[in-house]
Amino acid sequence: MADIQLECREIWKRFGGFEALKGVDLEVRDGEILGLIGPNGAGKSTLLNIINGVYAPTKGKVFFDNHEITGKKPHEICRLGIARVFQIPRPFYEMSCLDNVTTAIMFNSNVDTVKAQKRALELLEFVGMKYPERKPDEITLQDKRRVELARALACEPKLLLVDEYMAGLNPSEIQEAIELLKRVNVELGVTLVWVEHVMPAIMGLAERVVVLDHGIKIAEGKPEEVVRVKDVIEAYLGSDMVMEA
Template sequence: MSDLLRVRGLTKRFGGLVAVNRLDLDVGAGEIVGLIGPNGAGKTTAFHVISGFHVPSAGEIVFKGASVVGQKPHAICRRGLARTFQIVQPFAGLTALENVMIGAFNRTGDVAEGRAHAREVLDFVGLGSHRDAPARTLTLADRKRLEMARALATQPELLLLDEVMSGLNPTEIDQIVGLLRTIHARGVAILLIEHVMRAVMALSHRLVVLHHGEKIAQGPPGEVARDRRVIDAYLGESA
């Protein structure tokens, strides 16, 4: 399995605060990797840096064989790396279809083609019947689906998902897990930040654990769940 994403020595400082410290991380083609750890561990900051929203203080980020350090988010997205955000903020006054068309148009450059693709993506994530609804009227679960649809409309090879299950009930979580499995089955690799452990353990081929900005463990989910450092820092004895 070839590496789609290769991160080496990634460091991000904010003044005297080191949010991410010398992180090494790989995501292979066709892989689902869970990025876990307590709040404040540096997970979302790592996403911001990988996707171009923050410039790294040090380190290497290689996507599809080429460095993306210093590239703007839209340029990285066009290369095939899309992401969602922890706080879902669609364009509230636009319809679900219009929200997704923005991502689709950025990829296709054609309005008619973008509209058709946006409709397909909304159907795929289960929002076809809500395509004309203003985003502000959608439930939290549907706004999460809309956030994923906006990312999927760019036709990514790697999808970075930041807590897409937070705030959802068990039934909604199971539905999102099913959707992610379908996305993965279509050939999209996934790097997933998530605190819903039953979901991330079931989905992930590998886990990477951050604590205070540093990687403290990585490996298959069952192995990581037994790691004393991970139990002490994050999972607790109940894991």
């Protein structure tokens, strides 16, 4: 068990009369990049929401570093070392990108403004954001994603939950994003659980892949093995999986 960083045990999530997750087990190893794939509505974002405390599961338990975190609030979970990059970035639009990241650092630690701003500039440089003084509505989608990533890194996570980081990016931006996520993993030593529809990105970067469909885990394994599983191919037929970057 020593190298298991995150464990989701039989997670169920019901919304009204609808079961979005039906007994999902997930184990994430310390330091790995785990791809979480599946068609629209499979329950991927819901599972991330349960891991970082946006939702409590209807049934089931979540453990991080061998401690149970089920039902804790997102800010508590963030302080324990789990950060989230959301599918739709939600920065503070009235603040500069630098102030967005500085605020996130100050929210998550007790450092003063000067130190927080210095760290924010380092993080923005790390993610390749060249316009820290701009506001979020003055920058490209790629830069918005970079700033969102820097905000997530503000809590110095051990585990980063990434939701559709590549969506809407062009092929060269996708390549840069792949390199950036790889650097987060290798240089910062952060484990990634990464939801993505852009298959070549997953194939190139994820060490293991888990496939959800209709709230059930239907496959798990190396990316090149998983995409050959009949149930996975059928689940994805007619969906918006992107096969070419």
